[in-house]
Amino acid sequence: MTRNRLYLLWFLALLGGYSYLLWAFFTNAQHQNFTPCLFKNATGIACPSCGVTRSVLLLTHGTITDAILLNPLGLIVAGIMVVSPFWLLYDVALKKDTLYKSYKKFEAIVTIKWVAILLITLILANWAWNITKGL
Incomplete structure (x- = not known):
């Protein structure tokens, strides 16, 4: 993937993520029975990332423990959503590619067999937990 394509996709993902969070924040969407999860809508079973949006919303309300209990992946997503707009702006403004x-370094690390197995195991454990909680 080229630098420009990655930055465009990253920007669009951030734009979509922030747009949805703003909509959910102001419409109190977590109390409605709407889920954007295609997997859950099709199967009725929570996916590994079900609850991430609600977890990030809980973080915006300052309830960190509830956010972690709902889905710990929300902390990672929130961190990415806070840091990456500044990082992206820095690279674009100063014509850098940090x-x-x-991203390329992360991509190389996750292709190491033991790292991939560890990450897959953690995601599967999170998925089992999501199903057990009835998300």
Whole structure:
């Protein structure tokens, strides 16, 4: 993937994520029975990332413990959503490619067999927990 394509996709993902969070925040969407999860809508079973949006919303309300209990992946997503707009802006404004280089390095690390197995195991454990909680 090229630098420009990555930055465009990253920007669009951030724009979509922030737009949905703003909509959910102001419409109190977590109390409605709406889920954007295609997997859950199709199967009725929570996916590994079900609850991430609600977890991030809980973080915006300052309830960190509830956010972690709902889905710990929400902390990672929230961290990415806070840091990456500034990182992206820094790279674009100063014509750097630090985000791209970090992405490529991360991509190389997750292709190491033991790292991939560890991450897959953690995601599967989170998925089992989501199903057990009835998300």
